[in-house]
Amino acid sequence: MNNIAVFPGSFDPITTGHESIIKRALPLFDKIIVAIGKNQNKKSFFPLEKRKQWIEQVFAPYKRVEVVVYECLTVDLCKKMKARYILRGLRTSADFEFERSIGQINKQMHRSIETVFLLTTPELTALNSSIVRDIYRNGGDVSRFVPKGVDIKM
Amino acid sequence: MNNIAVFPGSFDPITTGHESIIKRALPLFDKIIVAIGKNQNKKSFFPLEKRKQWIEQVFAPYKRVEVVVYECLTVDLCKKMKARYILRGLRTSADFEFERSIGQINKQMHRSIETVFLLTTPELTALNSSIVRDIYRNGGDVSRFVPKGVDIKM
């Protein structure tokens, strides 16, 4: 039986923080599924196709990383994908409170699914997609905050 | 003089977390007024009539629980209802920071009104209305997260 993890998010856009978590978690799992949630209630900033393409490009050399789009509950995606783990990065204690609620509810819905957390590295702790969008909107240079090869042009 | 408490919220929808707080607080007060805030700026997910009806149904056997809809400041509702207490449940420390701000401002506006907090029980700490809506929207089963008799059908 394989150890498969789902790494869910909106990746709007993927940041070097996401990239670091996935790469560091790879030795722990047989496969990591990067799962882009399609949320009908929240409009995304970058189009879904772009967001998916950026992630695929970043992980092209990593055969054990797969990218999917999903519209159901994360735990239902896990079941469908035979994934026993949800992978998450932890940045701040505000993050933690939020993640704990989600993780505990997920576990109540499917006892066998565990959420596994890695820490963001210190120099990436301040970073999230929302800050990247803010900088982008205000005409700042976001290239240092997204993985190499992600071409967010002005 | 009676001890009356107002339990304010949007109850969109009522959860087993709300239900537990109200039932556990009942011995402490002569009456608890469950007060559904009508917020013109934030659209609710479930219609007001449904939200009210669910709460009335859950507390039908409890003569000392009353359900009202209000559109003013919570402290003004308290004055009108001759309630000296605002009842709130505490789940996480993020909750606490938010509740403290509201509680202290309320007290600055009406010195005599106290906010009284009970803890959510551990197995309900992760739960809130927003998570219930998310599960519902994604086609999950919410029946374990709302009081018995609340018929949120798919």
Next chain:
Amino acid sequence: MNNIAVFPGSFDPITTGHESIIKRALPLFDKIIVAIGKNQNKKSFFPLEKRKQWIEQVFAPYKRVEVVVYECLTVDLCKKMKARYILRGLRTSADFEFERSIGQINKQMHRSIETVFLLTTPELTALNSSIVRDIYRNGGDVSRFVPKGVDIKM
């Protein structure tokens, strides 16, 4: 059946923060028992007799406030005293995390005991007994931080 609350602490020394919580909680309960924990493992700064006498003096005019010393678990004291409530003040979110752990464990040991929280008033949020002891030890004037009549002399 009466509503009795235990307000436990080491009161080393009692502060205006404690005083404020007790006075504001009095209308909610029939009796409040201020319970000084005698901890064999932690040496107190002020002698037990002094700490008890200060509290008795502050609440002498309040017939529904009682002062006791105890050496057992707080929930066992509650049972002995027929108290269904533990009263606590909440200052900061660090406080909250700690109080939540204690409150939930107490509830696991005795299902019927509820912890009821009031907020400290804003101007008293920063205050605790440990800060008062620090100021005292360094020769500062603590009179504004302890209830009127508490004569902590230099």
Next chain:
Amino acid sequence: MNNIAVFPGSFDPITTGHESIIKRALPLFDKIIVAIGKNQNKKSFFPLEKRKQWIEQVFAPYKRVEVVVYECLTVDLCKKMKARYILRGLRTSADFEFERSIGQINKQMHRSIETVFLLTTPELTALNSSIVRDIYRNGGDVSRFVPKGVDIKM
């Protein structure tokens, strides 16, 4: 070389909390630039002109306080204004987590810019613009929460 600080915000509306931070920080800097961010994505509650006029009125007697409107990144405004410091008030630990992220990203973009924090005074800790708007919308009296002379009429 002068010490210039930028105090950024949306000031929707300015509160006595903002006023207190600016006045208390004045001895530390040669000039404080109150910078109203014009955010195309978030609709403000009060019109920009009103928000600007209120601040100008409050600080009319303070020659070292200047008011500007900006639409770029805060760090870019700093460079343009030759300001080495960003001034911020800290209220709660939720605030702190947020401010730390912003502050660290700002520093990554412009190494030489420091964020300097002052504490809100205890009685103003609970206050922010969003609470003032809520009270205003619900017909409450906001005059005690905004600086003298700010005429938010009902």
Next chain:
Amino acid sequence: MNNIAVFPGSFDPITTGHESIIKRALPLFDKIIVAIGKNQNKKSFFPLEKRKQWIEQVFAPYKRVEVVVYECLTVDLCKKMKARYILRGLRTSADFEFERSIGQINKQMHRSIETVFLLTTPELTALNSSIVRDIYRNGGDVSRFVPKGVDIKM
């Protein structure tokens, strides 16, 4: 190459919280080393021999769990044991802040070592060894808070 994790602590005493984390993490690793830190500066409550024996007893049926005592840095133990992972349970956001500091410093000392976190289950969130010791010292029944078979007698 095997995935080995170290689960460090003082286990004074082991709780059902520790037990739950280790059992739930077992499918993720090839071996988990429960490592009891011998701290010359902090006196333990229960003797080292007892603490070790209790853990060995609980995990006797689990061939992939090993128990060791160590006196060096946790990262140095990892290197000696060829463990690439440190396993930790997360309970509260206070926990998280502390664990993040330790985790980040460990990573600065040995780049290749990752800390992996699992959440405590909701009903165990309030529990830690210090609370168990408190209950024990006060003559309370700790049997529900420690793994089956751990015979902490009064």
Next chain:
Amino acid sequence: MNNIAVFPGSFDPITTGHESIIKRALPLFDKIIVAIGKNQNKKSFFPLEKRKQWIEQVFAPYKRVEVVVYECLTVDLCKKMKARYILRGLRTSADFEFERSIGQINKQMHRSIETVFLLTTPELTALNSSIVRDIYRNGGDVSRFVPKGVDIKM
């Protein structure tokens, strides 16, 4: 009138975190007084003479940095030194809660004294003197965590 700041601590030992705060705050003040608190109740790990000498050595080239030892309240030291500011570094939100309490009490004792906070840089956020002592005690290499020239030998 000059802007003088006191930077209080036990500096047991001084870390690169302390060093960074002081150097970055220097342009903001005319003088920074590094003040080593002599606490009769808490035994230090490194001798006072050593701690003082290390700081003097690090800041020898900085004429506007002064090192003192004090045994009174920090606010009383400020008055004696004619310092209107207390300088502090902020690392985590746990730090913040603690610093806010101290800062607000200090302000209640001496209205004119402001506490000014700078953020630690991300890569130093995890670091504090207690972690350095732990590493040292366990035979680890602390040289990267203390300023250049501080010779903590094994």
